[in-house]
Amino acid sequence: MITPCSPGPEGAVFRAFPVFALIWGVTTLVHQLAFTFWAETWQGWLLTAAAVQVIFQPACVLRFALLVGTALLHLWDKLPFVPNHILFEGMLHVTMGVALVEWLVRGKGFRGLLDARWGPTWGWLLLAGAAVVKGLYVYVPGMPRGLVLDYGTTLLVPGAFTLWLRGLPVVEAGGEEWFSRFAPVMRAAVVIMYGWAGIQKLNWDYLNPETSCAAVFHREIAACLGWLIPTGSWTLRGAIWGSYAFEFGIPVLLMFGRTRRVGFAAAVVFHLWLSIHPAAGIFSYSSLMFALLAVFLPVEWGARLLGLWRRQLAWLGRGDEACGRRLARWAFVVLFFAALLCQVALYLFVQRDQTVFKTANRIGFAVFWVWGCWLGGCYLLASRGAGERRAALPLPFGWRWTAAWVGLLPVLVNGLMPWIGSRTETSYSMFSNLRSEGAGNHLFLRRADVFALQTDLVQVVASEPDVFAPGVRPRSIQHFGSAGHFILPWFEFRRLISEVKGDFRVRYRRGEAKEVLQLGRSHGEVFGDVRAFEPLPYLEGKLLWSRRLKSLEEPMCCTH
Numbered sequence: 001m002i003t004p005c006s007p008g009p010e011g012a013v014f015r016a017f018p019v020f021a022l023i024w025g026v027t028t029l030v031h032q033l034a035f036t037f038w039a040e041t042w043q044g045w046l047l048t049a050a051a052v053q054v055i056f057q058p059a060c061v062l063r064f065a066l067l068v069g070t071a072l073l074h075l076w077d078k079l080p081f082v083p084n085h086i087l088f089e090g091m092l093h094v095t096m097g098v099a100l101v102e103w104l105v106r107g108k109g110f111r112g113l114l115d116a117r118w119g120p121t122w123g124w125l126l127l128a129g130a131a132v133v134k135g136l137y138v139y140v141p142g143m144p145r146g147l148v149l150d151y152g153t154t155l156l157v158p159g160a161f162t163l164w165l166r167g168l169p170v171v172e173a174g175g176e177e178w179f180s181r182f183a184p185v186m187r188a189a190v191v192i193m194y195g196w197a198g199i200q201k202l203n204w205d206y207l208n209p210e211t212s213c214a215a216v217f218h219r220e221i222a223a224c225l226g227w228l229i230p231t232g233s234w235t236l237r238g239a240i241w242g243s244y245a246f247e248f249g250i251p252v253l254l255m256f257g258r259t260r261r262v263g264f265a266a267a268v269v270f271h272l273w274l275s276i277h278p279a280a281g282i283f284s285y286s287s288l289m290f291a292l293l294a295v296f297l298p299v300e301w302g303a304r305l306l307g308l309w310r311r312q313l314a315w316l317g318r319g320d321e322a323c324g325r326r327l328a329r330w331a332f333v334v335l336f337f338a339a340l341l342c343q344v345a346l347y348l349f350v351q352r353d354q355t356v357f358k359t360a361n362r363i364g365f366a367v368f369w370v371w372g373c374w375l376g377g378c379y380l381l382a383s384r385g386a387g388e389r390r391a392a393l394p395l396p397f398g399w400r401w402t403a404a405w406v407g408l409l410p411v412l413v414n415g416l417m418p419w420i421g422s423r424t425e426t427s428y429s430m431f432s433n434l435r436s437e438g439a440g441n442h443l444f445l446r447r448a449d450v451f452a453l454q455t456d457l458v459q460v461v462a463s464e465p466d467v468f469a470p471g472v473r474p475r476s477i478q479h480f481g482s483a484g485h486f487i488l489p490w491f492e493f494r495r496l497i498s499e500v501k502g503d504f505r506v507r508y509r510r511g512e513a514k515e516v517l518q519l520g521r522s523h524g525e526v527f528g529d530v531r532a533f534e535p536l537p538y539l540e541g542k543l544l545w546s547r548r549l550k551s552l553e554e555p556m557c558c559t560h
Contacts, residue, residue, distance in 0.1 A: 013303075013306070014299060014302035014303040014305075014306055014396075015059070015175070015176060016176060016179050016183070016294075016297070016302060016396040016397070017059065017061075017064075017175035017176050017178065017179040018058040018059035018175065019058075019294060019297070019302060019305070019306070020179060020183075020291075020294045020295065021054055021058040021059070021064045021067075021175075022054070022055060022058035023290070023291045023294050023375065024054070024064075024067070024291050024294075025051045025052075025054035025055040025058065025064075025067065026051075026055060026291075026332060026371060027287045027288055027290070027291040028047065028048075028051035028054075028067065028071065029048065029051050029052070029055075029332075029333075029336045030283070030284060030287040030364070030367065030368050030371065031086065031089075031284045031287070031288075032044070032047070032048055032051075032336075032340070033284075033336065033339055033340065033343070033363070033364030033367055033368070034280065034281045034283065034284035034361065034364050035083075035280065035281060035284070036340070036343050036344065036347075036360065037078075038074065038078075039340070039344065040151075040154065041074075041077060041154065042134060042154045042155075042157040042158060043070070043073050043074040043077040044074055044077075045154065045155065045157065045158030045161075046070045046073065046074070046157065046158050046161050047067070047070040047071055047073070047074045048158065049070075049158045049161050049162045049165060050063065050066045050067040050069075050070045050071075050161075050165070051067055052162075052333055053066075053067075053162070053165045053166070054067050055329055055332065055333065056329055057170055059170070059172045059175060060170045060171055060172060061171050061172065061173070061174050061175050061178060062168055062169070062170075062171040063165065063168070063170075064175075065100055066165070068093050068096050068097055068100070069097070071089075071090070071093050072090060072093050072094070072097070075087075075090040075093070076542070079542045079543070080423075080425070080426065080541070080542055080543060080544060080545035081545060082426065083281045083284070083285070083426070083430070084285075084425075084426050084427075084428055084429075084430040085281075085284065085285040085288050085430075086284075087414070087426045088189075088193055088288075088411070088414075088428075089288055091189070091407060091410050091411050091414070092182075092186055092189060092407070094407050094410070095182050095185050095186060095189065095404050095407030095408075096178075096182045096404075098182075098403050098404045098406060098407055099178060099181035099182035099185075099402060099403070099404035100178055101403075102181060102402060102403040102404065103174060103177055103178050103181060120167050123160075123163055123164040123167040124164065126160045126163060126164065127157075127160045127161060127163075127164045129160070130156045130157045130159070130160035130161075131157060131160075133153055133156060134153045134154070134156065134157050137149065137150075137153045138153075179396075179397065180396070180397035180400075181402045181403075181404050182402075182404045182407075183295045183395075183396070183397050184397060184398065184399050184400070185402070185404045185405055185407055185408060186292065186295045187254075187255070187295055187296060187395075188408055189407070189408060189411045190251060190254070190292050190295075190296075191251040191252075191254075191255060192408065192411050192412060192415070193411065193415075193428060194247050194248070194250060194251040195248070195251065195415075196414075196415030196427075196428040197247050197428045197429075197430070197432070198244060198247040198248045199415070199445075200415070200418075200427070200428055200429040200432040200434045201213075201214075201243065201244065201247070201432045201433070201434070202442060202443045202444070202445075203432070203433055203434050203435070203441045203442045203443060203556070204441050204442075204443065204555075205433040205435070205441050205555045205556040205557075206240065206432060206433040206434075207240060208555060209233060209236040209237055209240065210555070211433060211555045211556065211557055211558065212236070212239075212240050212433060212558070213431040213432065213433055213558040214236075214239040214240040214242075214243045215236040215239055215240060216558040217239070217274070217277050217279075217431070217558075218231065218235060218236060218239035219231050219236070220277055220278065220279075221273070221276050221277050224276055224277075224278065225276070246266060246270040249263075249266065250263055250266050250267050250270065251263075253266060254267070254293075254296045257298070257394075260296065260298065260383075261383045263296070264293060264296070264379050264380065264383055265380060265383075267289060267290075267293055268290070268293075268376035268379060268380060271285075271286035271289050271290060271372070272286065272369075272372055272373065272376060274286055275287075275365065275368060275369070275372065276365075278358060278361065278362065278365075279431075279560075280357065280358070280361050281361075283364065283365045283368040283369070283372075284364075284368070286368065286372060287368050287371070287372065290372055290375055290376060290379075293379060296395065297379075297382075297395075297396070298394060298395055298396075299394055299395070299396050301379075301382040301383055302382070302396065304381075304382040304383075304384075305378055305379070305382040308378055308381055308382060309378070312324070313325050313328060316328060332371075335367060335370075336367065339363050339364060339366070339367050342360075342363050343360040343363055343364070346359060346360050347360070414426070414427055414428065415427055415428045418434065418436035418447065418454075419436060419445055419446075419447055419448065420447075420448060420449070420450040420451060421447055421448065421449035421450055421451040421452055421453055421454050421455065422450075422451045422453055422454075422544070423453065423543075423544045423545055423546050424436060424437070424454070424546040424547050425545040425546055425547050425560075426545060430560055431558060431559075431560060433556045433557075433558060434556070435549065435552075435556040436454060437454045437457065437487075437549060437552060438552035438553075439552075441555075441556055453489050453490075453491060453544070453546065454489060454546075456489060456490040456491075456510070456511060457487055457488070457489055457490070457510075457511065457552075458487070458488055458489070458490055458493040458508050458509070458510050459486060459487050459508060459509045459510075460486035460487075460488075460493075460506060460507075460508045461486075461507040461508055461509065461516055462506070462507045463504065463505070463506045463507075464504065464505045464506075465504060467496065467497075467500045467504050467506065468486065468496065468548075485547075485548035485549055485550045485559070486548065486550075487548060487549040487550070487551070487552065488546065488547075488548040488549070489546050490510065491536060491540070491544060491546075492545075492546050492548070493508070493532065494531070494532050494534065494536060495535075495536050495541065497519070497532040497533060498532070498533050498534060498535045498536070499535075500521070502521070503520070503521050503522055503523065503524070504520045504521055505518060505519075505520035505522070506518065506519055506520055506528075517529070519532055519533075547559060547560065
C-alpha cells in the first residue's frame with residue numbers, strides 16, 4: 001500500500017500537507033482579487049503577505065499557521081458582510097486552528113516550535129514599531145489625517161510583517177500530522193455545505209424557470225459566451241435540474257473511492273462553468289471548491305500530481321526543476337499584484353461604483369481562469385489510469401476522532417439559521433430564491449421562531465434622500481445586494497438608520513400595522529422612534545445579516 005510519504009507510480013514522494021498549503025495559499029490570493037475592499041485595511045494586507053509566504057514555503061507549518069490566523073483576523077474585521085463561501089472558509093480555518101492547538105498540546109509540535117528561533121530581534125522590533133504607529137494614527141485624537149497618511153500607515157504594518165515573516169525559520173516537522181487531524185473534518189464539512197446549498201434551493205421559485213437563479217445564471221452566462229449557448233425553455237429547466245444533480249451529486253461521488261474520479265470531473269466542470277458568471281465573487285467560490293478537492297486526493301493521485309508538476313517545472317526551468325519552481329511561484333505572485341494594480345487603477349482614475357466593480361471583477365476572473373483550468377486539468381490528468389484499481393485508492397488519512405470535529409458544529413448550524421428565525425444571509429442560501437420570511441416558499445421546510453428576527457419586518461414606503469441606495473463609494477458587499485428592495489427585518493433597518501449621517505426622512509410600516517410611521521433627522525435633531533437610531537450591539541452587528549425582500553407574496557426573485 002502506498003503511504004502518504006512514499007513514492008508513487010510517478011516516482012514522486014507525496015506529502016499531502018505542502019500540496020494542500022500551496023493550493024490554499026493561491027486560493028487566498030484569488031479571493032483577494034474578487035473583493036478588493038481589503039486593500040484599505042491592514043488586516044487584509046497581513047493576510048495577503050501571509051499567503052505569499054505560504055506560496056514560497058508551502059511545507060512550513062509555521063507560515064501556514066500564520067495564514068490561518070491572519071485569515072480569521074481579516075474575516076472578523078469584515079463580518080458580517082462577507083460572501084457565503086468566505087464565512088464557510090472561516091469555519092474551516094477554525095477547524096484547522098483547533099487541530100493545530102490539539103497537535104501542539106498532545107503531540108510533539110509544541111516542543112518543536114518552542115525550540116525554533118522565531119526570527120531576528122530587529123524583525124520583532126520593526127513589527128512592534130509599525131503596530132504602534134498605526135495604533136497612534138487610528139486612536140489618538142489630534143493626529144494628522146489624510147489619504148497618504150492613511151494608506152502609508154496601513155501599508156507600514158504588512159511591510160514590517162513581511163520582513164518579520166521572511167526572517168522566521170522553516171518548520172516542516174508535523175505538517176502531515178496536522179493535516180491528518182483536519183482533513184477528514186473538512187471532507188465532512190464539504191458534504192454538509194453542498195447538502196445545505198442544495199436543500200435551500202428546494203423551493204417553488206427556484207423550480208420556476210421565470211424566476212429561478214439557475215435560469216437567470218444560465219441566460220447571463222450565455223450572454224457572456226454569445227451564440228454558443230442555447231437559452232430555450234428546455235435549457236433553462238435543464239439548468240435547474242442540472243444544478244440539483246451537481247450540488248447533491250458531487251459530495252456523494254467524492255466520498256466513495258469507486259466514484260471519486262467522476263466526482264472530481266463533475267466538480268471541475270461545474271465550478272469552471274459557474275465561474276464564468278459575472279456576479280462578484282462567483283469565481284472566488286469556484287476557487288475555494290477547487291482547493292477543497294485537494295483533501296479528497298487519493299494517495300496514488302497525489303503522487304501522480306506531483307510527478308506531473310515536476311515535469312512541468314523541469315520544462316519551465318529548461319531542465320532545472322528548482323529553477324522552474326521559483327519561476328512558477330514568482331510568476332503567479334507577479335500576476336496577482338499586476339491584476340491588483342489594474343483593479344486599484346480603475347477605482348482611482350475612473351470611479352468607484354458597481355459598474356467599475358464589475359470590470360475589476362473580470363480582471364480577477366481572468367487570473368482565476370488560468371489557475372482553475374490548469375489546476376482542474378492537473379487533477380483530471382492525475383486520475384487517469386486509476387480506473388482498473390478503483391478499490392485500491394486510499395485517501396491519505398482516514399477517519400479518526402480529534403478535537404477538530406467540533407468545527408463541524410458551526411457548519412451544521414449555519415444552514416439552520418433561516419429556519420430558526422435568525423439571519424438569512426451567509427446561510428448557504430446564496431442565489432437560491434429562498435424566502436423563509438412570511439409564509440415562506442420552501443417545498444417542505446417551515447420556520448420555527450427560536451429567534452424572532454424574521455417576524456419583526458419593516459416595509460420602507462419612502463426615503464428622502466434615498467438612504468437605502470448603494471453609496472457612490474461602496475466600502476463592502478453590504479452595498480451590492482438587494483438594491484431596490486425595501487422589506488427588511490427591524491434589526492437591519494436599525495443598523496442602516498443608525499449609520500445615516502445628516503438630515504433625512506423615512507416613511508415606513510412596521511409589522512402588520514397599516515399605519516405609516518416616520519422617523520429621521522431635521523436640523524440635527526432626530527424624530528420618530530429613537531430606538532432605530534441606536535447602533536446594534538457589537539456581537540449582534542458582527543454575526544447577523546439578512547437580505548432585503550421585494551415582496552412577501554410575489555415570487556421570490558433571484559438575489560444573493
